[in-house]
Amino acid sequence: MTHPITTFRFLAEPTDVNFGGNVHGGIVMKWIDQAAYACAAQWSKCYCVTVSANGIRFIKPIKVGQLVEINACLVHTGASSMHIYVVVKAGDATDDNMSVSNRCFITFMAVDKDGTPKNVPSYVPEDEIHMQLELVAMHAKEFAKELDNDFTNNIGVH
Template sequence: MTQPLTTFRFLAEPTDVNFGGNVHGGVVMKWIDQAAYACAAQWSKCYCVTVSANGIRFIKPIKVGQLVEINARLVHTGQSSMHIYVVVTSGSATEGTMTVANRCFITFMAVDSNSQPVNVPSYHPENEKQLQLELVAMHAKDFAKQLDTDFNENMGIH
């Protein structure tokens, strides 16, 4: 199957801005979650729930009125999980110059009507770039598992 890519494109609105005059980080995270959900649902043909977000990196602020583009692409699958690489770019709507504002990996799980995991089709990279993104997603997945272990065992936090 071809690697799914979901693209959202819209203008940043005044209601998206925080007190500092930039789009609020929580709003950006909502956009990321929505685009990644659409990508995961497209691949699995199921309802999906967010499992984790890894490596969320706020690189550049987004201003009101800027064009925002969110690209979410599947880069790795488990049995029921889908790992989505999301890149948020922003820039002038009239100049066509876009720069990376945010990037991250977000993991979804396909579930049935009883919220039980559902197997998803396997994803297989078709080129070197896709393979590299899959390897980074696998590294992020391993890191998240280790972080869970550290919290649960070493710090007694559940």
């Protein structure tokens, strides 16, 4: 299979703004989830559900009217899981210069019509950059497991 990258491009709208005059963080998280879902569904060829979002970073605010570009790239697979690296960029629509405003890893699981996990095709990194991204995704996966363990066993939160 070819390396899956999904790209969304659109303008940030006035309905996306928060009280501070920037695009609301929740809206950005929705965009991230949508782009990552499209990437996961294309890879697995089935319905997918969000499992987790790791390391979401809000680096630079997005202003209403800016051109927004979201790139979602598969970087690691498990048996039924797909780990996707998402980068959000924004800038003036009349300019070629866009800067990174957000980035994160988001994990999806492929499921059948009953919600049972389905196996997905294995992903093999194509180059050094994608090998490094896969290593970071695997580290994030292990960290998420440790965090779950801490909540359940050390704090007693279920």
